[in-house]
Amino acid sequence: MAILILLFFLVVNPLFHLHFSLARDSNPNGVLVLGLSQSSASLPIPKDHKTSLNRPTEVLDMVEQLREVRDGYLIPLNIGTPPQAIQVYMDTGSDLTWVPCGNLSFECMDCDDYRNSYKLAIFSPSQSSSLYRDSCASPFCVDIHSSENSLDPCTVAGCSLSTLLKSACSRPCPSFAYTYGAGGVVTGTLTRDTLRVHGNSSGVTREIPKFSFGCVGSTYREPIGIAGFGRGALSLPSQLGFLQKGFSHCFLAFKYANNPNISSPLVLGNYALSSSKDSMQFTPMLKSPMFPNYYYIGLQAITVGNSSTRTEVPSSLSEFDSLGNGGMLIDSGTTYTHLPEPFYSQLLSLLQGVISYPRANEVETRTGFDLCYKVPSPNNTFTDDHFPPITFHFLNNVTLVLPQENHFYAMSAPANSTVVKCLLFQSMDEGEYGPAGVFGSFQQQNLQVVYDLEKERIGFQPMDCASAAASQGLHKK
Numbered sequence: 001m002a003i004l005i006l007l008f009f010l011v012v013n014p015l016f017h018l019h020f021s022l023a024r025d026s027n028p029n030g031v032l033v034l035g036l037s038q039s040s041a042s043l044p045i046p047k048d049h050k051t052s053l054n055r056p057t058e059v060l061d062m063v064e065q066l067r068e069v070r071d072g073y074l075i076p077l078n079i080g081t082p083p084q085a086i087q088v089y090m091d092t093g094s095d096l097t098w099v100p101c102g103n104l105s106f107e108c109m110d111c112d113d114y115r116n117s118y119k120l121a122i123f124s125p126s127q128s129s130s131l132y133r134d135s136c137a138s139p140f141c142v143d144i145h146s147s148e149n150s151l152d153p154c155t156v157a158g159c160s161l162s163t164l165l166k167s168a169c170s171r172p173c174p175s176f177a178y179t180y181g182a183g184g185v186v187t188g189t190l191t192r193d194t195l196r197v198h199g200n201s202s203g204v205t206r207e208i209p210k211f212s213f214g215c216v217g218s219t220y221r222e223p224i225g226i227a228g229f230g231r232g233a234l235s236l237p238s239q240l241g242f243l244q245k246g247f248s249h250c251f252l253a254f255k256y257a258n259n260p261n262i263s264s265p266l267v268l269g270n271y272a273l274s275s276s277k278d279s280m281q282f283t284p285m286l287k288s289p290m291f292p293n294y295y296y297i298g299l300q301a302i303t304v305g306n307s308s309t310r311t312e313v314p315s316s317l318s319e320f321d322s323l324g325n326g327g328m329l330i331d332s333g334t335t336y337t338h339l340p341e342p343f344y345s346q347l348l349s350l351l352q353g354v355i356s357y358p359r360a361n362e363v364e365t366r367t368g369f370d371l372c373y374k375v376p377s378p379n380n381t382f383t384d385d386h387f388p389p390i391t392f393h394f395l396n397n398v399t400l401v402l403p404q405e406n407h408f409y410a411m412s413a414p415a416n417s418t419v420v421k422c423l424l425f426q427s428m429d430e431g432e433y434g435p436a437g438v439f440g441s442f443q444q445q446n447l448q449v450v451y452d453l454e455k456e457r458i459g460f461q462p463m464d465c466a467s468a469a470a471s472q473g474l475h476k477k
């Protein structure tokens with residue numbers, strides 16, 4: 001079945017090869033220090049979501065520790081009775097939460113890059129006494145199958161949505177296929193079990209019975225599970241009652257990737273909103289009529305260097321067309337920020353105009369990044385460089401000077417008194433479909449990012465996330 005799905009995927013569905021090109025693809029040598037773009041946005045599907053409102057209005061805050069890996073941030077999930085700990089990507093660009101599932105049978109195709117990098121924890125359904133398969137009448141079952149996704153086993157088998165909608169149905173929810181923007185696919189069954197989450201003071205845990213998630217037996221290019229933080233009914237914040245409140249995170253700098261000694265908090269609930277400082281700048285959350293489950297913000301201009309000159313970006317980065325395409329997705333599941341052509345090339349030219357270091361063309365060829373420079377590093381030690389600051393201007397006069405290490409980043413340790421640094425932005429693949437740009441997790445390092453779902457806005461505040469973590473006792477010495 002998985003192979004069949006794969007063929008469908010490769011042959012029938014060019015749409016799925018969307019937006020997010022992988023730096024890794026042009027790097028056959030595997031020398032790349034930084035990771036590949038984690039896939040993100042699930043297949044954009046028109047949906048009309050009604051959030052389930054039958055939740056207590058007062059939910060306790062939740063705080064989980066995010067760990068950084070080379071291409072994203074992991075959140076630990078404790079599922080089942082007794083609880084099994086599974087680390088999954090925290091992804092604001094999709095809704096479904098899923099874990100690799102099965103005794104010995106979890107299969108990940110085209111995952112060689114990861115196999116040695118991660119110790120995979122696999123959820124064992126037979127070890128949990130509280131687990132059961134979601135039923136066909138569950139709103140989540142309808143949700144996960146309510147797509148035009150021709151890979152969906154339900155669709156392949158010819159069972160229609162209207163069959164599912166007959167709520168008398170008491171059969172188990174048919175297995176699903178869920179597709180991600182960069183080409184990943186996961187297939188599995190919708191399952192319910194107890195999820196244990198942490199409160200905002202140490203030692204306090206909360207049990208969420210009947211949490212609905214995917215028990216995934218086979219995937220294509222998705223080796224680790226994902227916690228969906230989108231706005232759809234299936235998402236983790238939605239099921240836990242945080243969709244009317246919000247959440248916040250402070251992503252550690254890349255140098256802490258795979259460091260077991262430090263993590264940073266992901267906060268859900270009132271505290272995520274109330275702890276924001278006066279200097280927090282808020283830009284409105286835009287709602288795409290076509291993709292209402294994604295978080296969009298509007299980018300208006302970019303400034304390179306210290307000048308007061310703003311370079312306007314295409315209006316597609318702050319507006320939707322009549323079909324709902326356009327806007328800038330803010331997505332923790334995409335590694336690098338993606339900008340549309342021809343603006344992306346214009347930005348490269350602007351940068352080339354003010355940077356005087358020699359280019360490192362061979363590194364560009366090897367890594368797939370478009371702008372790399374050789375920076376002198378006497379005695380092979382890192383010294384201050386002179387890259388211009390890059391400032392993003394979002395709607396509502398939000399001026400975000402990106403922390404320096406969020407754009408030009410060292411590809412390897414200094415050698416021969418030189419270090420090569422590359423601009424970690426990428427161009428959006430051609431195509432008129434979906435978002436016009438993506439604000440990725442690499443550019444969200446050392447920023448406090450607040451998803452204020454009450455007031456429909458997203459806040460930014462530069463912050464040293466390692467210090468913030470240390471002050472909260474999350475830095476093991």
Ligand SMILES: *[C@@H]1O[C@H](CO)[C@@H](O)[C@H](O)[C@H]1NC(C)=O
Nearest residue numbers: 102103104105124125126127
């Ligand atoms: C899973 O593994 C356990 C112990 O190895 C075994 O007892 C059980 O039958 C297995 N379950 C399935 C569904 O394979």
Ligand SMILES: *[C@@H]1O[C@H](CO)[C@@H](O)[C@H](O)[C@H]1NC(C)=O
Nearest residue numbers: 060061200201202269270271
């Ligand atoms: C936990 O959350 C409650 C309610 O939002 C708040 O009053 C309290 O200060 C928080 N405690 C900590 C340690 O953050």
Ligand SMILES: *[C@@H]1O[C@H](CO)[C@@H](O)[C@H](O)[C@H]1NC(C)=O
Nearest residue numbers: 257258259260261262476477
């Ligand atoms: C983490 O802490 C341990 C114990 O202090 C130390 O040996 C190790 O080098 C640290 N790891 C990193 C990556 O800093």
Ligand SMILES: *[C@@H]1O[C@H](CO)[C@@H](O)[C@H](O)[C@H]1NC(C)=O
Nearest residue numbers: 376377378379380381383417
């Ligand atoms: C490089 O190392 C040499 C010898 O250790 C030292 O004399 C020199 O000052 C160093 N240069 C810089 C720029 O640190």
Ligand SMILES: *[C@@H]1O[C@H](CO)[C@@H](O)[C@H](O)[C@H]1NC(C)=O
Nearest residue numbers: 305306307354386387388389
């Ligand atoms: C920009 O301003 C900062 C401090 O205001 C200064 O350190 C830096 O050299 C300036 N950069 C350029 C390219 O003018």
Ligand SMILES: *[C@@H]1O[C@H](CO)[C@@H](O)[C@H](O)[C@H]1NC(C)=O
Nearest residue numbers: 281393395396397398399400
């Ligand atoms: C935008 O913000 C800047 C400071 O960041 C301020 O000087 C300017 O007056 C603001 N403009 C508007 C239209 O609010």
Ligand SMILES: *[C@@H]1O[C@H](CO)[C@@H](O)[C@H](O)[C@H]1NC(C)=O
Nearest residue numbers: 412413414415416417418419
């Ligand atoms: C350092 O320079 C030597 C001689 O020019 C060269 O052979 C070597 O490949 C260089 N090493 C790196 C890491 O660039």
